Amino acid sequence: MNKKLIPVFLLIALLANPLNARQHDDPSSHLFLEGVRLYEEGLFTEAERTLGLYLRSEHTPPQRENALFYMVQAQAGQNPEHAAFYYEQFLQEYSHSQNARALLTEIGNLKKRDGSFSEAAMYYERAVKLNPPYEEAARIHYHLGESYGEFHDYDNAAANYNTIADRYSRSKLAPEALFALGRLYLNNKKFDESANAFARLRQLYPLSPEAGRVGTALGESYFQQGMYAEAVEALRGVLASLDEEGEARAVFLLAESSNYLGNYDQATTWYRRYINLKDDTEDVRFAHYGMGWVYHRQEVYHWAAESFGRAAVGDDELARKALYYQAVNEKLAGRLENAYRSFESFGNRFSTGEWIEEAYFEWAVIAFEVGFYGEAIEILLSMIRNVPELNNPGDVYTLLGEAYFANNEYTSAIAAFDAAESAVEIDDDIKRQARFQRAWVMYQNNAFAQAQPGFEQLYSEDPSAILSGEALFWSADSYYSMEDYGTALAQFDRFVREYPNHEFAGAAHYSIGWSYFKLGQYDRAIAPLRRFLSEYEAPPIQLFPYDTDTRLRLGDAQFAMRNYSEALTYYNQAVGAEPGGDYAMYQIANSYYRMEQSYEAVSTFRRLIRIYPYSTLREQAEYNIGYIYFLTGNYDQAVEEFNQLISRSPNSAWAARAQYNIGDAYYNANRNEEAIEAYRKVLRNYPRSDLIIEAVNGIQFAQSAMGDDDTSNQILEEFLAGNPQSRTADRLRFRQADNQLQAGDYNGAIASFRQYLRVTNDEAMIPEALFNLADAYEQTNNMDEAIESYRNIVENHRRSERYEPALTSLGRIYNDQGMYDEAIASYQRLIDTSTLMRFEANIGLGEGHLAKRDYNSAQQFFERANELTPNSETAKIGLGKVAFHRNNYDEARRIFSELAEQSTMEPGAEAQYMIGRIYQSQRFYDDAIQAYANVRVLFNIYEKWVARSLLRSAECYRAIGNSSEAENILRNIQESYPGTDEAREASQMLRGR
Known part of the structure; x- marks a missing residue:
C-alpha cells in the first residue's frame, strides 16, 4: 500500500499558495509541519x-483538512488492515476535495487487491466524479475496467476502456x-468487436x-478457447515481429496447439525451438x-517417460504431474522396475495434494504385480491415511484386500473388502466386485461356510449382473x-441351465459328475x-489333466457299481498318463481282484x-499284495509280503498297518x-499310529483265544506311561472317545x-x-446332561471356539423342550457377549x-436376522410363520410361495409344507392336499417334511x-418312517380312528 499519497513537493506547493499564507498567523503551524515530516519519514x-495536537489547537487550524488527511494515513500506516475505516473518517468531512479523490482511489486499490472488485468499482466511480486531472482520470477508468471485468460486468468494463480511448x-x-x-471481447467470443478494438489499436498506436x-x-x-487451428494461424502471422520474450511465448503456444491438433511432428519442432530459446x-x-x-x-512410452522425467524437477504442480506421468509411461513401456522407483520417488516427495491417490494407487498396483505384497499394503495404508476423501475408495480397498490376501493376512483382507463394499459413493459393480473378493478370500482360506452365503447372495440379488454366474x-x-x-449338485445344475455358454460350464458338468459320485449315485x-x-x-499348457481325471472317475463310478469290466475300459485309457497313470494301474489291479482274478490283481x-x-x-x-494273500488265507505269504513292505518303507503309514495285519494273520x-x-x-515301533487302540484290542482278543487274563488296559496304560507326552496321551484318549462317537457308540463315547x-x-x-459329550448325550436323548455340558462350556470356557456354538445349542434345546424363556436368555447372552453367530442368535x-x-x-x-444375512431363507421362513400365526394368510402365502419357487433346499421344503398348513387352516382341504x-x-x-x-x-x-385314504397314508408313514415323531403320531391317529 502506498502510504505517502502526497509527496513533499506537493506539501511545499500547499504551504506556498495564498490559502496557506495565514500560517504566519498560525501559532501551531510548526506542529503541522513536524507531523508531515514525521509521516514522510515513516514515523507514523x-x-x-x-x-x-495540531488538530486539537484552541483555534481552528488553517491546515485542518491537510492535517486530517495526513493523520488518517498515519493511522493506516500503523494498522493497514483498517486503512479503509480511517480513510472513511476523512471522507465524512471532506467528501469532494482533491484529498478525498486520492483516498477514494486508494480505497479502491485496497479493495481490488483484496479481491472485492464490486466494492473497488464503487470507490473508483466516486473518485472519477471528483474531476481528476487528465492522466489520473484515465488511470481511474482503467482500474474501473479491470474491476468490472473481474466480477463479469463486461458491459461496464468495455465502457470504461472505451472512455479512455475516446x-x-x-x-x-x-x-x-x-x-x-x-482481450475482453475475445474472452467473451465477441470476435468482431475484438477485431475492431485491435485494428483501432494498430491504427492509432502502431509503435506501441x-x-x-x-x-x-x-x-x-484462441488457444484458451480450444480453437487450436486458429491459434496456429494467428501466432505464425506475428512471429517474425515479436521480441525475444514474445517469440518464446508464441512458440510455446504453437507447440501446444500443434500437440492438441495431433500434428506431432510440428509440435516436436516447436517444443525444441522453445527449448533453444529458453535454454538454461x-x-x-x-x-x-x-x-x-x-x-x-x-x-512411444520410453521417450515419453524420458521427457516427463526432464520436467519432473522441483516441487511445484508441474513437477508433480510430470513425475506421475513419467512413472505411468515407464509402466506402459514395460519398465516396471523404473516405474516402481518413480512412483516411490513421487511418494517420498509428495504426501498430500493433487495426484496423490492416483500415484499411490499405481505404485501399489506395481508392487502387487511384482509380488511385493507387504510394500503394496504399506503404500495403500499410507494413501488412506494421507487422503481424507478418496475418489475411488472401492478400487483402493479392493486392491488392499487382494494384497492382504496374497500376503496371507486373511482377517485384514476381509476387513478391507468390507470397507470397499461400504463405500457408498462407489459404483455398484465395484461393490459387487468387493463383495465377491471378500467371499473369495474366505473360500481360499477354506472358510467355505462363511464364503458360501456371500456368493449365493450376489447371485440371488440379480442373476444377470456382473459376477453372478461366477458367484x-x-x-x-x-x-x-x-x-x-x-445342495452343491442343485446349484451346479442351475448354473449349467442358466449359464450354458459360461467359461465355467465345462467345470460345472465335471463338478456335477463329482457330486453324484460323492452322493453314491454312480x-x-x-x-x-x-x-x-x-x-x-485341453489348453496348450494345462496345470491339471481334467480329461485323465474324468476317465478315472468314470472308471471309479463303474467300479463302485461293480461293473468291473466297464471300469477296466476307462482305467486302461488312462494308463501311461502323467499324472494319473499309476492310479489307473492301481485300480486295474483292484478291479481284477473284485473280479476274483487274484493272480492278475497281484501281477498288476x-x-x-x-x-x-x-x-x-x-x-x-x-x-x-500282502492283504490279498491274507484274505485268501495264505497267511505265511501275507506275513512275508507285509515284512517286505516294512523293510522297504519302515516309516510309511502302511508299515504300521502292515505290522498290525501281521498280528491279524498270526491270530487267524x-x-x-x-x-x-x-x-x-505296533505299540513299540509306531506309537503315533492310528492303530494303537486296534492293536490293544487285538492283544485282548488273542489273550482271550488263549484263555489268558485280559491285560489290554494295562498294556495301554503302559504304552501311555512309556510315551509320556501328555498331548500324545490326550490325543489317544480323545480319539478313542471320538471314534466311538463317530461310530454311533454313544454310551461308550459318553464314558470315554x-x-x-x-x-x-x-x-x-x-x-x-x-x-462332544453334550452331542453324545443329545443322541441318547439325555437332554439334562447335554444342557449341563453345554452350560459348563458357557460358564467356564468363554474364550473357547465352542462358546458360541454351545450357547446356540442350549437355545435350540430349550426351544425344542418348550423352555422358551431359557432359550431367549441363551440367545440374548450370545448377542450381548459375542460378535459371532449373530444371525443364528436372532x-x-x-x-x-x-x-x-x-x-x-x-x-x-427375524427382520434383524434378514438384515445380517440379506435374503436369508431361514429368516423368511420365520417371517412367514409370524404372518401365518397372525392369520395374515395372504402375506404368509406370498412369502412361502416365493421361497418354495426359489429354493431347492430344505427351507423350500418347509415353505411348501407351510403353504399346505395355510390352506388347511382356511379349510381349503383340496388345495392343502395338493400343496402337501x-x-x-x-x-x-x-x-x-415329506413325513x-x-x-x-x-x-x-x-x-x-x-x-x-387317510388310513392308507398313516400306515405308509409307519412303514416308511419308523421311529420318527411322525410315525408315532400316525400310530396315535390310527388308534383313535
Missing part, C-alpha cells in the same frame, strides 16, 4: 500524535485500454508495445512436459467343499462326466511297483503268541469322554470334549418369541370324509 505513531486518447494508458478491450502484442493475444485467446531456464520444463504428451500419444458356481463349489453334495455321475469328456478342450500291483517306483501308491500296492492262523508280539510291535475329562491336562481340548430369538406368541418381537428378530403332495414331488430328499406333509394330508382326507 509520532506523526499521528503530533498532527493530533476521451483520453493522449494518455499513455490508451494503448493498454484498447488492448485490454480487445501493445500493438506488437495483438497477434500474440489473438493466438493465446526452468521454463524448458513446460516444453519437456508437452513433448512427453507428444510421445505418449504416439505410444453361483463358487457357491455350489463351497457346498461341495463342505461335503453338502446335494449311475447318474456317468452322463455329465462323459459330456465333459466329449466337450473338454507288482507291475505298478516296477513301473512307478516313486508313486505314492507304491506302499499301498505292496500292502494290497491261531498263532496267538506271535500275534500278541506283532501287535506289541467323561474319563478323558477326568484325566486330561490339556485345557484347550476340554471345551471340545465337553461339546433366528433363535425369533423362534422363541414366536412360540410364546409374542409376534411383534418375533418379527423384529408338492412337498413329496419337489423336495422328496427332505424326509422330515409331516403326509401326516397333514391324512388329516385333510379325514376332514373331507375319505377315511380309507
